[in-house]
Amino acid sequence: MPVVDLETRSLEGLSVLQSDGELIGAVLRGDRKAFAILVNRYELSVRAVATSVLRDRDLAQDAAQEAFVKAYQNLGTLRKAAAFGPWLLRIARRCALDLVQPYRRVPVPEPEVVEVHHSGLLDEEKERLLAAVLKLGDAERQAVMLRYFGGHSVKEVANITGRGEGTITKQLSRAHRRLRVLLKET
Known part of the structure; x- marks a missing residue:
């Protein structure tokens, strides 16, 4: 070596x-x-x-x-x-x-959309997704941001927020359902 x-x-x-x-x-x-x-x-x-x-x-x-x-x-x-x-x-x-x-x-x-440094349709989709995430409740938004934007595991998100893993899993599940509805509306 x-x-x-x-x-x-x-x-x-x-x-x-x-x-x-x-x-x-x-x-x-x-x-x-x-x-x-x-x-x-x-x-x-x-x-x-x-x-x-x-x-x-x-x-x-x-x-x-x-x-x-x-x-x-x-x-x-x-x-x-x-x-x-x-x-x-x-x-x-x-x-x-x-x-x-x-x-x-x-x-x-109104929530700001974070700049995305890609082009075309992908930009629009990311903007729609981020705008929808920012419409979530505080706890769900924080869980989604940490899990998917921050790249943390459910266990890490629970540790960071001081909530139980089951609570984080439930919040993520609710957030997914809510995001599906929000994204269909736009």
Whole structure:
């Protein structure tokens, strides 16, 4: 087996070859590149959580950035490195909830559709799907965003949200039924 020089590997290569625990250890030793890899690895999931709470792309991006800052500042308090993902997503959810507080009395605008970087019919279908997802109730929307947009398993979604796996499964099932109806209407 050839020896691989860690200094010459790209961020993408490192993210695949190193576990969260190894990266967290490196961050705690002062390696900022290791944290960049963690940000790259979890960015979509963090934004999905924030978007599911805020329903606003710009506010969700703000919440995501704040979540990564807080995670970096508090990384030394994390007891188990294997729990980094769910821990980070709970931070993201709290950051998003903190941002939504000042806006509670403001009427909620129509949900924004996230930009899709593909072309043609596929764009329209994705826009319709995302618009339908954003019409779901809070719990169902969050479960769908984490499961399908964030790529998490049902068990991970349950851990992140603090709900039982059975509850998440039921919410996803209800969301599927509701999405079928919403998509037929449009």
